[in-house]
Amino acid sequence: MVVEHEEQPPLERRSRDPERTKEEILVVSTQEFADRGFAGARVDEIANKTRTTKRMIYYYFGSKELLYMAALERAYEDIRVVEANVDVEHLDPIRAIRRLAELTFDRHEANPNFSRLISQENVQRGQFVTKASGFPRLERPIIKILEQVLERGRADGVFVRDIDALDVHMLISSFCFFRINNRFTFAASFGRNLVEPDRRAMYREMIGDVVVDYLTTPSPEDH
Amino acid sequence: MVVEHEEQPPLERRSRDPERTKEEILVVSTQEFADRGFAGARVDEIANKTRTTKRMIYYYFGSKELLYMAALERAYEDIRVVEANVDVEHLDPIRAIRRLAELTFDRHEANPNFSRLISQENVQRGQFVTKASGFPRLERPIIKILEQVLERGRADGVFVRDIDALDVHMLISSFCFFRINNRFTFAASFGRNLVEPDRRAMYREMIGDVVVDYLTTPSPEDH
DNA sequence: GTCTTAATGTACGAACTGGAGAATTCGCGG
């Protein structure tokens, strides 16, 4: 674990670049927290993986907890940016729903660290996101977009199921989240690799089908 | 943290009961690992919460890692027992699917520690379940049961979707798992309490509807 | 009874880990 670091002569150890230093700490610590959890991550290890020192972490972030919160915040911010740039207004409701499902699907796949951080945070009962000390806004743009699509679908008469945007989002998210996050234990239990490329396309379509089928099927009278 | 323990005069501090001691360590450590994760859990703390000492943990389990694996194993075993006792053969395929969905739903709700352990294990990339040192069988009876139900449904012509038991199980599990496990960050992001009793019944029915709608709707020709 | 051995209790240590005090260096405005 020592060798590989010496192999970087062109890595300009540029001094005095606070923004870059902060950014690097944030990126590395996100990875570490996602990998090992809050308790498992080591401040020393994070420092070693940056081009700066442990003291800098405390200089900029104050404590391990604050660093973790900063990383979590950043992760949410990234998601929000992606979601804010979605445009499905030109699609008919069914295609729009499929598109949104694919978006969430791709997002989970492209950014597994976000999910791992979230997972981590939930294991410890959301002790940081629920901190009264005001964890900043976590609103997610995708909900508004979903609401509009559902509205249009209902107006058109194609969506007949009584369900709101939040629950649709939960249905989609849960599927995408599980596939990425629980792939290790799932593979151990059932011997199926959920992220195998061959299967990926199938799941990507599947979640769209699931949601569309649900939205377009009337509630059963009896149950 | 000292007081409550003194309040148990009838708690026969029975010496020499290895089975009971082992069992107590396992129960307590499951709770602790689920609460704090592997790295976050403290061996001393686990010992304090049992009526035995840290020494016993090492005596019976050898190390923190082995204790964690024992707890994980036990959790899987519990699930397997529950699943093995399911009987849905007397139900028509649609009702059987709903019943199985409810079973998984209830299981996640009744035993959140299992899910948290699983979550924990996945955050650390399944480092223990995938250990070559042979983590014991993790097979789950529910898959066979699901397979039979799907088979009957297809024979009856009510299930027309081409999907296997494992993927149906994943769809159901993901929903139930997410609702329990991610309830903290979901509440923080969206302000919705996923485990609120009023909403519980709705979700319990919803996942059944989702799966049944999916299974009974033909694949779209275009996509 | 006593003997043997499994079970339990006590105390300690070595390594790790989050954190901070204080010195130092760099870059920039004047």
Add this chain to the structure above:
DNA sequence: CCGCGAATTCTCCAGTTCGTACATTAAGAC
């Protein structure tokens, strides 16, 4: 070219935590 504050480095520490060496006790065999 100088001075000043921000950025960075160096060094050390106090508390924690896993793990263990060693002593002790209870329970059943005979």
